[in-house]
Amino acid sequence: MHDLASRALDLAKAAGASACRAHVSRDRSVEISYRAHKPETIKEASTLDLNLALFVDDRFSTQHTSDLRPEVLATFVNQAVAMTRLLAEDPLRTLPDPKFYAGRATLDLAQADPAYAALTPDDRHAAVRAAEEACLARGGDTVISATASVSDERYETVTLASNGFEGANEGTVFNLSAELTVHDEGERRANGYWYASSHQRGGIPRPEEIGTRAADETLRLTRAKKIKTETLPIIIENWQAARALGGLMAAFNGRNIQQKQSFLADKRGARFASDKLTLIDDPLLVGGLGSRLFDGEGLAAKRRVMVEAGVLREFFIDWYYSRKLGVEPTTGGASNLIVAPGTRSVAEIMRDLGRGVVVNGFIGGNSNSTTGDFSIGITGALFDKGEVVQNIAEMNIAGNHLEFWNRLVEVGNDPWPYGSWRTPSLVFDGVVISGA
Numbered sequence: 001m002h003d004l005a006s007r008a009l010d011l012a013k014a015a016g017a018s019a020c021r022a023h024v025s026r027d028r029s030v031e032i033s034y035r036a037h038k039p040e041t042i043k044e045a046s047t048l049d050l051n052l053a054l055f056v057d058d059r060f061s062t063q064h065t066s067d068l069r070p071e072v073l074a075t076f077v078n079q080a081v082a083m084t085r086l087l088a089e090d091p092l093r094t095l096p097d098p099k100f101y102a103g104r105a106t107l108d109l110a111q112a113d114p115a116y117a118a119l120t121p122d123d124r125h126a127a128v129r130a131a132e133e134a135c136l137a138r139g140g141d142t143v144i145s146a147t148a149s150v151s152d153e154r155y156e157t158v159t160l161a162s163n164g165f166e167g168a169n170e171g172t173v174f175n176l177s178a179e180l181t182v183h184d185e186g187e188r189r190a191n192g193y194w195y196a197s198s199h200q201r202g203g204i205p206r207p208e209e210i211g212t213r214a215a216d217e218t219l220r221l222t223r224a225k226k227i228k229t230e231t232l233p234i235i236i237e238n239w240q241a242a243r244a245l246g247g248l249m250a251a252f253n254g255r256n257i258q259q260k261q262s263f264l265a266d267k268r269g270a271r272f273a274s275d276k277l278t279l280i281d282d283p284l285l286v287g288g289l290g291s292r293l294f295d296g297e298g299l300a301a302k303r304r305v306m307v308e309a310g311v312l313r314e315f316f317i318d319w320y321y322s323r324k325l326g327v328e329p330t331t332g333g334a335s336n337l338i339v340a341p342g343t344r345s346v347a348e349i350m351r352d353l354g355r356g357v358v359v360n361g362f363i364g365g366n367s368n369s370t371t372g373d374f375s376i377g378i379t380g381a382l383f384d385k386g387e388v389v390q391n392i393a394e395m396n397i398a399g400n401h402l403e404f405w406n407r408l409v410e411v412g413n414d415p416w417p418y419g420s421w422r423t424p425s426l427v428f429d430g431v432v433i434s435g436a
Contacts, residue, residue, distance in 0.1 A: 001026060001158040002168070004068060008050055009162050011074055015081040019055040019095045021161040021298075024048070032124050033149040034132045039125075040147065052077070053095075056084040060093035095163045096297050096319040100329060104167075104300040105284055109291040111171030113200045116154055124150050127176060127207045134211030135178045139218065142182040144189060148211060151175045152201075165298040173289070174201045178214035184222045192218030192361075196418040199287055204418075220360060221379055224393035226435040233356040233409075234380075234397070234431045235346060238416040240361060241339070241423035247367030247374050248401050249334065252306065252314075254321035256369050263372035263402060264312060271310045273405035276342075279307040281314075283335035290335040290420030299331055306337075310406075334421070341424040342411040349410060349427055351386035357395075357433055358383060372401040378433075396434040407431060 005022040012020035026048045033041040050073075052063045063080035065073075131148035139146065156170040177195035184190045194214035196204045204210075236244050250256060251264040264272065283292045283301035292301050297319050306314045317325065318332035350356070358381045365376025375398035382389045412425030 001156065002160070004050065005158050005160040008052060008073065008077060009160055011077040012052065012054060012081060013162060015078045017054050017056050017081050017084075017162075019162045021053040021095060021159065021165070023051040023053075023157065023159045025051075025155065025157045027153060027155045029151065029153040030124065031149065031151040032128050033147055034128045035145065035147045037129075037132070041149070052080060054080060054084045055094060056081055058089040058091045058093070059084050059087045060090060061087060092323045093320060094323075095161055095165075096299060096329065098163050098165070100299045100319070101165050101294070102300060103302075104293050106293075107284065107286070109284070109293070110287045111169070111199045111291060112154075113172045113174070113202075115201060116152070116172045119152065119201065124152070130207035131176060131178045131211040131214075134208040135180050135215045136211075138212045138215030139180050139182055142184075142222075144181040144183060146178065146180045146211075146215075148178040148207075149176070150207075159298065161298060167294050167298060169292070171199055172201075174198055174204055176204050176207060176210050178211045180215050180218040182218055182222065184224075190218055190221040190224075192221050197289060198418065199289065203287070217360065220381065220391060221393065222391065224379065224391035226394050227382060227390075227392055227433070229432065229434050231430055231432050233353045233427065233429045234359055234433070235349060235353075235356065235412075236359045236426045236428070237346070238412065238414045238423055238425045239418075240359060241416070241426050242337075242419065242421040243362045243376075244426065245337070245339070245421065245423060247369075248405060249337070250367065250369040251372070251401070252316050253369075254315060254317035254325065254332070257315060257317070258321050258324045261370045263370060264315075267312050268315070270312060272312055272402055273307065273310040274408040275309040276408045276411055277307055277310050277405060278305070278340035280304070280338040280340065281306055281316075281331075281334050281336065282338055283331075285336045285338075288336035288420060288422075289418075290337070292335055295331045295333075295335075297332060299329060301331065301335065304330060336420050336422060338422040339411060339415070339424055339426070341413050341415050343413050344410070346412050346414065346425050347386065349412065349425075350383050353383075353427075355382070355384045357381065357392065358388075367401070374398065374401060374404075392435070394435070397431055398434065399432070404428065404431075 008022040061084040179193040251262040256262040322329035361379040363377035367374035410427040
């Protein structure tokens with residue numbers, strides 16, 4: 001892979017490129033799903049790809065091929081360079097200053113499970129069957145259908161740039177999920193799911209736990225009704241909190257800032273949210289699904305405090321937009337985004353809140369990164385003094401992120417462990433729940 005990337009750089013320079021970055025990736029993935037006690041999907045795929053970032057006469061393009069035969073590669077690169085010459089000039093498009101490659105960490109991020117090679121087809125089938133059986137058993141007589149899926153992947157990458165950057169990475173990813181549909185009141189149907197992902201096979205719960213939890217999440221959606229519009233505290237559960245956070249994080253993007261499409265553009269160093277909100281981007285988290293030693297441009301990965309007790313500290317700014325904005329780059333996007341957790345469980349918080357809503361799902365919705373306005377549908381449960389009163393659906397919350405995140409009054413002690421965004425449950429006060 002290193003030789004292939006090096007050859008691609010040589011060909012690009014010989015064809016007239018002033019600079020080039022070559023990224024070679026090799027991947028093998030397997031996916032199996034079961035439905036009605038029998039396999040529904042069995043799929044295996046292997047890929048070997050080359051991606052080129054070409055800089056030619058102040059012009060830029062990215063090109064991709066999976067045909068890596070030596071006699072074809074030279075023609076591909078020559079044509080790619082020729083096509084790049086047809087584009088509009090943009091002198092700010094360059095490889096990063098090599099000084100930003102320096103300081104790369106050397107630790108083992110534990111992204112590759114050494115036991116991956118020992119994983120057998122029988123192991124995969126057994127796991128997905130167990131998840132489906134547990135889901136069906138928990139769903140009982142109301143079940144319409146259940147589906148369980150298992151997938152795994154092993155990948156390797158090599159990246160070289162003509163200005164001296166070299167980097168390589170390898171890892172494994174394991175996923176297990178289950179989904180259930182059940183009869184609800186009248187002609188209604190409820191559909192729910194649960195999943196887990198990890199670099200390590202041992203980092204995923206037992207298949208029976210996945211199936212059971214998927215059924216529980218589905219049953220939580222049954223007999224749901226609207227309630228009257230009311231202003232209440234809400235708790236967004238940890239595995240759904242990233243959805244709420246996503247609209248906010250769009251305003252951290254360097255492109256949106258440069259294009260004047262970020263409601264946070266002028267707020268660096270200022271408090272814009274509750275002091276309960278601290279956001280850390282940590283690419284060096286051992287075992288993290290978003291961990292990396294360098295980003296897609298080769299910039300050395302660093303832990304960054306993005307928001308400190310409600311004060312905006314950093315943005316996600318890649319090399320290109322750093323030049324447009326006249327600032328130093330940070331990185332192009334989030335790695336492991338961590339919300340600093342609190343000390344109490346959701347059950348403890350519910351007991352003290354009195355009447356409120358636990359949000360366990362979002363439906364549709366939109367968020368405007370320019371103004372901060374958002375609107376999104378929710379599912380969940382109305383509770384009183386820690387006890388669930390009824391399941392709710394077809395409700396909506398709307399507002400503006402600058403106002404909404406100032407209503408954050410507590411953060412749970414339960415960061416979600418199965419994604420690159422480690423979000424605990426989030427508690428907001430005085431939120432208008434729009435319904436009947």
